[in-house]
Amino acid sequence: MQKEYTQTKEQVLEGLRTDRQGLSAQEAEKRLREHGENRLKEAEKLTLFQRFVQQLKDPMLLICWRRQRCPP
DSSP: OOOGGGSOHHHHHHHTTOOTTOOOHHHHHHHHHHHOOOOOOOOOOOOHHHHHHHHHTOHHHHHHHHHHHSOO
């Protein structure tokens, strides 16, 4: 199968089984039942503790902390 960006408009529409007017209400309802809503999954939210630990992993923080404890 060719990438969509290399195909003509007609080939893309044919591959999606639609036409220039779009889907009929019945076809849209059928595809919604078949494939579900077109939504992205939400990313897990980090807890306050997880965010704190992530910031401790920052190399710049470690460098600054080291410089404070061991001056030249």
